[in-house]
Amino acid sequence: MKKFVINIAVFVFMLMGISLFQSCTDMPDSLITNSAPETYLSLFPDSIISPHITRIKITWWGDDPDGLVAGYRFSFDSTNWTFSEGNDSTFQLVIVGNDSTFRFWVAAVDDKGNIDPTPATNLYPVYNSPPSVKFNLGTEIPDTSFPVATFSWTGTDPDGDGSIRNYYWALNDTSSWNEISGTSSSITLRQNNGIVPSQNNRLYLKAKDIAGIYSPVVKMPDSNKTWFVKPVFGRILVIDDYANTISDNQQAAQFFTTALDTAAFNQYSVLDIKVGGGVNIPKIINPMFIETLKLFQCVVWYSGRGTTVSNNANFDLAQQSLPFFLAFGGKVLFTTGFPNNVEAQGNIINFAPADSVTNYTVPLMPSATQTIVTDNNYPLLESGAPVPESMRGVYPRQGAATIYKMPFNPPYDTSKMTVCIKNTLNNPSIVFLSVPLNRMNGNGNAVYFLRRVIGADFGIHN
Numbered sequence: 400m401k402k403f404v405i406n407i408a409v410f411v412f413m414l415m416g417i418s419l420f421q422s423c424t425d426m427p428d429s430l431i432t433n434s435a436p437e438t439y440l441s442l443f444p445d446s447i448i449s450p451h452i453t454r455i456k457i458t459w460w461g462d463d464p465d466g467l468v469a470g471y472r473f474s475f476d477s478t479n480w481t482f483s484e485g486n487d488s489t490f491q492l493v494i495v496g497n498d499s500t501f502r503f504w505v506a507a508v509d510d511k512g513n514i515d516p517t518p519a520t521n522l523y524p525v526y527n528s529p530p531s532v533k534f535n536l537g538t539e540i541p542d543t544s545f546p547v548a549t550f551s552w553t554g555t556d557p558d559g560d561g562s563i564r565n566y567y568w569a570l571n572d573t574s575s576w577n578e579i580s581g582t583s584s585s586i587t588l589r590q591n592n593g594i595v596p597s598q599n600n601r602l603y604l605k606a607k608d609i610a611g612i613y614s615p616v617v618k619m620p621d622s623n624k625t626w627f628v629k630p631v632f633g634r635i636l637v638i639d640d641y642a643n644t645i646s647d648n649q650q651a652a653q654f655f656t657t658a659l660d661t662a663a664f665n666q667y668s669v670l671d672i673k674v675g676g677g678v679n680i681p682k683i684i685n686p687m688f689i690e691t692l693k694l695f696q697c698v699v700w701y702s703g704r705g706t707t708v709s710n711n712a713n714f715d716l717a718q719q720s721l722p723f724f725l726a727f728g729g730k731v732l733f734t735t736g737f738p739n740n741v742e743a744q745g746n747i748i749n750f751a752p753a754d755s756v757t758n759y760t761v762p763l764m765p766s767a768t769q770t771i772v773t774d775n776n777y778p779l780l781e782s783g784a785p786v787p788e789s790m791r792g793v794y795p796r797q798g799a800a801t802i803y804k805m806p807f808n809p810p811y812d813t814s815k816m817t818v819c820i821k822n823t824l825n826n827p828s829i830v831f832l833s834v835p836l837n838r839m840n841g842n843g844n845a846v847y848f849l850r851r852v853i854g855a856d857f858g859i860h861n
Contacts, residue, residue: 436463436507438471438519454559455523458487461507461515472514473505482508491559492525494610500524528557530606530614532566540602540619540626542678545668545694546590548626549687550619553584554606562608569603570594573616581606587686599625633666634859635659636695640702640735642673642709647837654837654845655701662850666861668695672713684719692724697859698731699849704790704835705736712736714748721750725828730857732849734832737791751831752799752822760789761805761816763834771803771818771839776855778848781841790834792816800824803832827856 441458461468472480473488492501506518531554538551554563563581570593579586588594588602601624606614620626637659641651659667670691672680681687692698698721702712712735721731737756748756763769763782771780780803795801795817803819818834821827830852836845853859 433509433511433513434463434465435513436461436466436468436509436515438505438507438515438517440503440505440519440521442521454489454491454557455525456487456489457503457505457523459505459519460486463507463509466513467510468507469510470508471505472508472518473503475501475503477502477504477518480506491562492523494525494527527608527610527612529612530554530556530563530608532604532606532614532617534604534617534619534621538682541681542675543627543629544679544681544687545629545631545670545691546594546596547587547687547690547694548594548600548602548628549585549587549681549683549690550602550604551585551683552604552617554581554614556606556608558608562610563606564609565607567605567607567613571600573603576605585683587690589690594628596628596630598628600628601625629668631694632668633664633861634696635664635667635853636692636698637667637669638698638700639669639671640673640700640712642703645703645710647703651701651703651835651837654840655699658840658846658849659699661846662853664853664859664861667699672716673709677713680713680716684716685723688716689720689723692720692729693727696730697853697857698724698729699853700731700733700735701836702735704838710736717748717750721829725750729828730853730859731829732832732852732857733829734834734836736835737833748793748831751793751829752796752820753793753831754796755794756833757792757794757816760791763790763838770806772806773803774801777802777851778844779842780839780844780848782839783841790818792818793820793831793833795820796822798823800827802830805834821856826858830856 438459438461459471459473461471470482470484471486472482474480492499501523502520503523504518504520506515508514532552535551535553538549540548540550550568552566554560554566556562565581566579566583567576568579568586568588569576570588590596594600602619603616604619605616637655639652639655641648659665670679681691700712700717700721703710705711712733717733721733725731731750733751769782773779790805792805799820799822801817801820803817805816805818819830819832821830836848839845839848
């Protein structure tokens with residue numbers, strides 16, 4: 400009986416071993432494969448999507464049940480695809496007309512290179528927003544100018560400023576428009592562009608985007624205003640930098656009018672840069688004011704004694720413009736007194752052939768006691784009525800030539816009180832006088848000085 404039980408146990412064990420062996424060696428019915436990922440958009444196909452501007456951000460994500468999502472492929476035509484590892488992107492959609500609809504596809508890619516065979520997709524309606532343009536604050540056109548005008552603006556577009564394709568400008572009427580690049584932000588116009596001398600003028604400007612939509616038209620000057628354009632007379636520009644509130648302002652203006660007429664320079668133009676607090680000074684110095692100077696061959700710039708802030712010459716404007724005019728080949732006669740507090744002005748005459756201005760001063764007295772020592776090529780100048788305010792001299796730069804010096808009593812070194820210089824001995828391009836010329840006509844010779852400088856030094860004749 401015991402043997403029989405053992406045999407039964409051995410038989411059962413053998414049967415179990417055969418069963419175990421078969422379970423470990425049998426092949427499965429099919430191979431286990433890697434599943435493709437699934438892709439999702441932040442807005443589902445049945446979502447209600449409001450129209451967007453043409454600059455739109457789309458967000459997506461993916462899920463891979465048996466791996467990791469390595470990135471995404473997206474497309475707007477299901478043919479041309481772009482790969483990205485990110486979960487969103489901002490697109491600038493290019494449309495023609497006021498609106499359009501775009502279909503977007505995105506497919507996740509897993510770490511095994513499997514691509515979602517059924518990309519997520521949706522329609523995105525977009526509308527085009529019109530661009531806008533405005534003139535930059537602080538660049539307003541002066542009330543009066545010569546036939547050169549610079550305009551500066553900024554264009555914007557809700558669909559992206561880069562979608563502005565062109566700007567269009569017109570002068571005085573909008574029956575004909577001129578096209579310029581959408582990357583432009585300023586323009587300088589002249590008489591050959593349509594500026595009309597001796598008349599009031601106005602500029603119109605508008606922008607057009609890549610969809611062909613125009614901005615509203617803006618005007619300079621704004622509202623119903625215009626700016627007056629003075630014609631160019633002669634080759635000489637007289638810049639009146641004399642304060643209208645100074646008592647001898649009219650005397651100075653009359654002196655230069657009479658002097659130029661007497662010297663036979665009866666064709667010249669005048670620009671008053673002090674009137675109205677400087678309303679005739681262009682806000683855009685470069686290029687508008689510089690290009691205005693280039694309409695002429697010679698600039699005669701005169702100012703007051705420098706005894707008050709209002710009677711100082713506009714040295715800032717001169718520094719920003721005259722070096723360019725001189726480099727262009729222009730000629731300059733500059734005559735002015737200096738500010739009382741000249742030490743606080745810095746290098747105020749870098750356009751002139753002077754290293755610096757004297758700290759010491761000397762009063763300009765009547766002709767009986769005060770003269771200017773001259774070189775023999777220039778007429779003797781004498782002061783007229785007494786000028787109790789102090790005058791300053793300059794220290795010439797190396798290579799500059801001295802025309803006049805002011806004599807005065809010790810303890811000062813009279814050799815240092817130079818008041819008139821030119822940048823070169825022969826054929827100078829600039830003559831600088833550190834006293835107002837209209838105050839140096841006591842003997843009537845100031846007109847001959849003017850004739851000598853403009854005619855002989857600068858070679859300009861009517």
